Amino acid sequence: MTDAPVKIAIRGLTKSFGAKHVLRGLDLAIYEGESLAVIGGSGSGKSVLLKNIVGILTPDSGSIKIDGEEVVGVTGPARDRINRKLGMLFQNAALFDSLPLWENVAFGLMSAHGVEKSEARGIAIERLRQVGLDSDTIDRVPADISVGAQKRVGLARAIAANPEILFFDEPTTGIDPIMGEVIDSLIVKCVNELGATALTITHDMESARRIADRVAMIYEGEIVWVGDVATVNSSGNEIVDQFIHGRVDGPISTNVTTAGAA
Amino acid sequence: MNFVAAIGRVMLNFLASTGRLAIFTGISVSHIFRPPYYPRLLLRQVIDIGYYSLPVVGLTAVFTGMVLALQSYSGFARFNAEGAVATVVVLSITRELAPVLAGLMVAGRIGAAMAAEIGTMRVTEQIDALSTLATNPYKYLVAPRLLAGMVMLPCCVLVADIIGVFGGYLVAVHKLDFNPNVYLKNTWQFLEFIDVVSGLVKAAVFGFLIALMGCYHGYYSKGGAQGVGAATTNAVVSASILILASNYLITEAFFSQ
Numbered sequence: 001m002t003d004a005p006v007k008i009a010i011r012g013l014t015k016s017f018g019a020k021h022v023l024r025g026l027d028l029a030i031y032e033g034e035s036l037a038v039i040g041g042s043g044s045g046k047s048v049l050l051k052n053i054v055g056i057l058t059p060d061s062g063s064i065k066i067d068g069e070e071v072v073g074v075t076g077p078a079r080d081r082i083n084r085k086l087g088m089l090f091q092n093a094a095l096f097d098s099l100p101l102w103e104n105v106a107f108g109l110m111s112a113h114g115v116e117k118s119e120a121r122g123i124a125i126e127r128l129r130q131v132g133l134d135s136d137t138i139d140r141v142p143a144d145i146s147v148g149a150q151k152r153v154g155l156a157r158a159i160a161a162n163p164e165i166l167f168f169d170e171p172t173t174g175i176d177p178i179m180g181e182v183i184d185s186l187i188v189k190c191v192n193e194l195g196a197t198a199l200t201i202t203h204d205m206e207s208a209r210r211i212a213d214r215v216a217m218i219y220e221g222e223i224v225w226v227g228d229v230a231t232v233n234s235s236g237n238e239i240v241d242q243f244i245h246g247r248v249d250g251p252i253s254t255n256v257t258t259a260g261a262a
Numbered sequence: 263m264n265f266v267a268a269i270g271r272v273m274l275n276f277l278a279s280t281g282r283l284a285i286f287t288g289i290s291v292s293h294i295f296r297p298p299y300y301p302r303l304l305l306r307q308v309i310d311i312g313y314y315s316l317p318v319v320g321l322t323a324v325f326t327g328m329v330l331a332l333q334s335y336s337g338f339a340r341f342n343a344e345g346a347v348a349t350v351v352v353l354s355i356t357r358e359l360a361p362v363l364a365g366l367m368v369a370g371r372i373g374a375a376m377a378a379e380i381g382t383m384r385v386t387e388q389i390d391a392l393s394t395l396a397t398n399p400y401k402y403l404v405a406p407r408l409l410a411g412m413v414m415l416p417c418c419v420l421v422a423d424i425i426g427v428f429g430g431y432l433v434a435v436h437k438l439d440f441n442p443n444v445y446l447k448n449t450w451q452f453l454e455f456i457d458v459v460s461g462l463v464k465a466a467v468f469g470f471l472i473a474l475m476g477c478y479h480g481y482y483s484k485g486g487a488q489g490v491g492a493a494t495t496n497a498v499v500s501a502s503i504l505i506l507a508s509n510y511l512i513t514e515a516f517f518s519q
Binding site for chain 1 (some may be wrong): 298362382386387388390391394395396397398402468
C-alpha cells in the first residue's frame with residue numbers, strides 16, 4: 001500500500017479550543033486507494049482532525065495537502081473546487097430535513113457540479129438503489145425514515161458525485177450491530193466500486209476491522225500508532241492494547257474533561 | 263480588581279461579538295450580488311416573509327388605525343381640532359406605526375423561525391454538510407433571506423398603510439360620524455410623497471435587520487435544543503431593539519430640520 005502516492009498528507013497539525021489543546025502536532029499520511037481508520041476514545045481529537053481536513057475547521061498551525069495541494073487557509077471557490085473531490089458521511093447523516101431523499105442525494109450534483117435536475121434525480125435514484133433503498137422511498141423526507149436508512153441516504157449522498165476521497169465520521173454510531181454491519185459492508189462496496197481513498201473516524205473496533213486496510217490510533221491529539229489492520233492485535237503499543245480491549249487500567253485516562261469540543 | 267476584570271471581560275466579549283456580526287454581515291451581503299443565485303430559495307423566503315406575514319400585519323394595521331382615530335378624536339375634541347384626525351391617522355400610520363409595528367410583528371414571526379431553522383441546521387451538522395458539498399452556507403442560507411427581508415417588508419408595510427388608513431376611516435365615518443368625502447379629502451390633502459417613502463425605507467432596513475439577526479443567531483447557535491431556543495430568543499430581542507433604535511436614526515435623517 002505504501003508504494004501508492006500519498007493522497008492526503010498531514011504535517012504538524014495543531015488545533016486548540018481555548019485552553020484545551022485537541023490536536024498537538026499531528027502527522028498522518030493517507031495513501032491513494034487505501035482505506036484508513038482513525039480510532040481513538042471520546043475527546044481524543046478524531047472528529048476535529050476530520051473537520052480540519054474537510055475545511056469545516058481551520059487548524060491553528062500545520063499543513064494538510066490533498067494531492068500535493070495545500071488546503072489549509074484555502075477558502076471560497078478554490079475550497080469548493082477541492083471539496084468537489086470529497087464525499088462525507090456524517091455521524092448523524094446530517095440530511096437536509098426540508099428536502100426529499102432524492103434531492104438530498106442530488107444536492108451536491110445540482111449545486112456544485114451543475115448537473116440538470118432531471119439527470120441528477122436519475123443519478124440519485126441509482127445511488128439510493130446502490131445502498132439498498134427502493135425507489136418508492138425517494139420522495140419521503142428524512143424524518144419519515146429510520147436512523148439506519150438515514151445513514152444509507154447519507155452514504156448515497158457522499159458517493160453521488162463519484163468523489164476521489166470519502167470520509168466517514170462514526171458510521172456505526174447510533175445504530176444496532178446488525179445495521180452497523182450492513183452499513184460497513186455498504187461502505188466497503190462503495191469505496192471499492194469507486195476506487196476511492198477512504199478515511200473513517202470510529203471508536204468501534206469491529207467496524208474498523210471490517211472497513212479498513214490500515215488503522216491509526218489517535219491519543220491526546222497525536223497519532224501514536226499506525227499499522228495494517230491485521231496487526232492491530234499485536235501492535236505492542238500499550239495505548240492501542242488498552243483501547244481495543246476496552247480496559248479501564250492503562251495509559252489512557254478515563255477522567256472526563258469538559259474544556260473544548262473534541 | 264475582580265470587578266474591573268469582569269467589566270473588561272464583558273467589554274471584550276461585546277467587541278468580539280460586534281466584530282463577528284460585522285464580518286458576518288459583510289460576507290452575507292457580498293454573496294447577495296455574486297453568483298450562483300438560488301431563485302427557488304429566494305421565492306420561498308419571499309412567500310414566507312411577505313405572503314404569510316400579511317394576515318398578522320394586516321390585523322395589526324387595521325386595529326392600530328381604528329384606535330388611532332378614536333384616541334386622536336377624543337384628544338383633539340378638547341381644543342376643537344377634530345378635523346385633523348384624518349391627517350394625524352395617515353401621517354402616523356405611514357411614517358411610524360405601520361413600519362415599526364409590522365417590523366416588530368415580523369421579527370416575532372420570521373426572525374424566530376429563521377433562527378430556529380438555521381440553528382437546527384447548525385447543531386445537526388447540516389451547515390457543515392453544505393460546506394462539504396461545495397455549497398457556501400452564506401450564499402445558500404443567508405443571502406436569500408436578507409434579500410427577501412429587504413424587499414418584502416416594504417411590500418407588507420405598503421399594504422399595512424392602506425389597511426391602517428382604512429381602519430381609521432371605518433371608525434371615523436361609522437362611529438364618530440365624520441363625512442366620508444371630507445375624511446378622505448383630509449387624508450390625501452396633507453399626505454406627502456416622503457411620508458410614504460420614509461416608511462418604506464424604514465421597512466427595508468427593518469426587514470434586513472430582522473433577517474440578519476435571525477440568520478446570525480441561528481448560524482452561531484450551539485449546544486443542542488437549548489442553544490437553538492436561546493438563539494431564537496436572542497434573534498427576536500436583538501431585532502426588536504435594532505428596529506426601535508434604527509427607527510430613530512432614520513426618522514432623524516428624513517425629518518430633522
